[in-house]
Amino acid sequence: MEEVILKKISDPVMKDVTLIEGLPGVGNVGKLAVDHMIDELKPEHFLKIYSKNLPPQVLLDDDGIATLVSQNLYHYEKGGEHFVFLAGEYQGADSRGQYELAYTLLDFLNSEYGIQRIYTLGGYGLGKMLEEPRVLGAATSKEMAELMKKTGIIFSEGEPSNGIIGASGILLGLGKELFGVDGGCLMGETSGYIVDARSARNVLEALMKLTGIEVSTDALEAQSEEAEEILNNLREAAERSLESENDDLRYIG
Amino acid sequence: MEEVILKKISDPVMKDVTLIEGLPGVGNVGKLAVDHMIDELKPEHFLKIYSKNLPPQVLLDDDGIATLVSQNLYHYEKGGEHFVFLAGEYQGADSRGQYELAYTLLDFLNSEYGIQRIYTLGGYGLGKMLEEPRVLGAATSKEMAELMKKTGIIFSEGEPSNGIIGASGILLGLGKELFGVDGGCLMGETSGYIVDARSARNVLEALMKLTGIEVSTDALEAQSEEAEEILNNLREAAERSLESENDDLRYIG
């Protein structure tokens, strides 16, 4: 069995695409952002990616219909520019799998359509709740870095200190070094403790400024407010429970 | 060494086979069901599957005769329909191995005989003892799902929530996506704590309705009753021991 198997569903006419990756990761920030664009923009699902570097698993929908784990490509056009969204439920299973998947994808897009630019989306986990989470950036060229800074993305020395690990890193790295394509990573600050719709909205807004893609973020907003409400309720319940404990203790003294 | 080595023992005349998988897994439900059919129906053992994706191990029979770990295919014909049973002591050693074994097997059956349908059998572990364990289903097409529901197999939304992992999942997924073959998974509910012959019997009865295969389930029935008796004895012994402890404690107060 080949390392990676590409199964075309349709054959969109496109050239010099901008690849936008949003696979699962810290706070699921990148995945939320790209899945949201797919929900809203209804781009054309044109390629399925199967691989022995993904889990040996089928996923079930509500009707019990089973589908093999895959990564998927979607095509979206806006004002003559061609975007390819990379989405999925899983990243490559290990280091080698990450390389195989990223390399095969880049090689395919590059030889079939040409790649103009790569944006990878992810979360930057800080391990604490944040009042005003920022969007941090990294880029594989100075020009790309300047472009990203102009839209308000923050380049902060030494953050993240370990660089970028996984699909968001390897697509940028291989894209630059082996295919000569510039790229940037948009990292939404997040606690990393929750599926972070607020951080995803921030990343998406930065991406819209960068690419000209327009999409309502209302659903992410709503999801974020809902999550906050749940967290607040939990917090209040915890406080009440603490107070009543104190009440009980009052009678002991 | 190749990833998977197929060693033909005989060359059955068959066409458009129905593949039925029963490898080890949760509660060993699928394995019990398929091994039981092999015991009862005496199908023709026509292929051995060796692979570096299986453990580096020989198994010993009662005479100390050693046999290399393998998966095995058996051919059974009933009323002009051709069934292939997949049995063995082990699933693939890791994710990549699961893909290699499933892909090679499907590719072989597909190109040599054609595959009409795939049934995979397994257990669905619930972590608690069950009064009336059901047989849950999943399928790779709506037609197959309808067919399975008609025989009483239950499609329950959100169960199992993680989809199907391992040979039972990957054979269905690869079968559908790369070989265009519909399939279904029959999952017997089980505690998962024991080798569950009762759950295997349930699965087997559902499979018989689906396929027209007929086989006595008496041996599974007996095995299941034996296991229940042992469990009951253990339970009673535990209760008696608890009571006598309480007797002892009575004298303390």
Next chain:
Amino acid sequence: MEEVILKKISDPVMKDVTLIEGLPGVGNVGKLAVDHMIDELKPEHFLKIYSKNLPPQVLLDDDGIATLVSQNLYHYEKGGEHFVFLAGEYQGADSRGQYELAYTLLDFLNSEYGIQRIYTLGGYGLGKMLEEPRVLGAATSKEMAELMKKTGIIFSEGEPSNGIIGASGILLGLGKELFGVDGGCLMGETSGYIVDARSARNVLEALMKLTGIEVSTDALEAQSEEAEEILNNLREAAERSLESENDDLRYIG
């Protein structure tokens, strides 16, 4: 880099060889036995086996001279019969590595010289000290089993219950199934806690009866007695220390 690299040192004239494996394992029984034969019989070292399935490591001799980790083949002739000893410091690093190493070796010997028979030597760990450790056997054919029983090797139903794992198993299994060569495994019972020269001597004595190879086992005998003496000293020291503790305690009461 190829999975396994064979480097010929010389090109012995031989035919229909008997392969005798003694790699590290439980109690190092097999390794001790084969290394001892190499020390005593001075067979011709004719092949080095390098592989990425062995550790990335050099070993140092007393002069600080470094040698890449390898497995090694030695040729020994006795009365027109040709024996090949397989020795080394390591088995394959993982399951796949075990298969690659065993398959490549068998394929080489089979195509270059022909293989008549395979004996693999190992320990059978019982987790307790033994008064009279036996030599257990397993074989890949009934004829081989009969031959082994005649020399006093014991075939005991259900032992070892997990079959034979690692090089000693996979060489027998692949040898039989893919190369049509009969073989047997000689397992010396051992506690498994120590490097067990006594068990190795037992295995070697059984092997000599089987093969007609003659070699003094005095050195293994001496090593075994030395180990026993050390163990006895340790035991006595432990008992004395316990007694003196008891002496101390006497004064407390």
Next chain:
Amino acid sequence: MEEVILKKISDPVMKDVTLIEGLPGVGNVGKLAVDHMIDELKPEHFLKIYSKNLPPQVLLDDDGIATLVSQNLYHYEKGGEHFVFLAGEYQGADSRGQYELAYTLLDFLNSEYGIQRIYTLGGYGLGKMLEEPRVLGAATSKEMAELMKKTGIIFSEGEPSNGIIGASGILLGLGKELFGVDGGCLMGETSGYIVDARSARNVLEALMKLTGIEVSTDALEAQSEEAEEILNNLREAAERSLESENDDLRYIG
């Protein structure tokens, strides 16, 4: 994707090179020594090594510019002798990766330029602070061992007892066995608890005597003194804190 991808940056004219490896390891001794030579001598960076046997990761510089993890070769000439430095942030991810990276590199250098000799640099961790850390040696030929001893490198029987594991071992081992090139390993004794600039300086001084390379070690000296000062401050602070605790305790009695 190939196991290892070599990307030439320039094409230095050189012949019969001496390879000097300094990848991360115990105390980062080898890496410090080689990175220091690269800082001081400004050798020509002529090759990047990418591999799926390295982590799937980009590293960031202070401006947020991302670079794919790689190993790198530098060319330095001194008096007609050609040296190739191997540097990087990571060794191969696992055993197989170590072999793939080392083999591909040696094969490339050997076929393109010829290799005269290999020096690998590393730390020998002793698990305790040392007054006068030595430089230990190992070599793949007696001639090389003699050469190294003449420059004061110590060959100590039984040290290190496990041989040499990782890039420093495998380059020597494969170099000798498959490419016929002699080599030696210079191991600076180190506690292994810190990034050990003093041990790196010792190794570098020994290497200079061996190779005729001349480079100021002032920066390593300074780094080593700085580290020592920090350690001393920590020690004193710990002692003061202990004393003041004792002061407190005085008033209890």
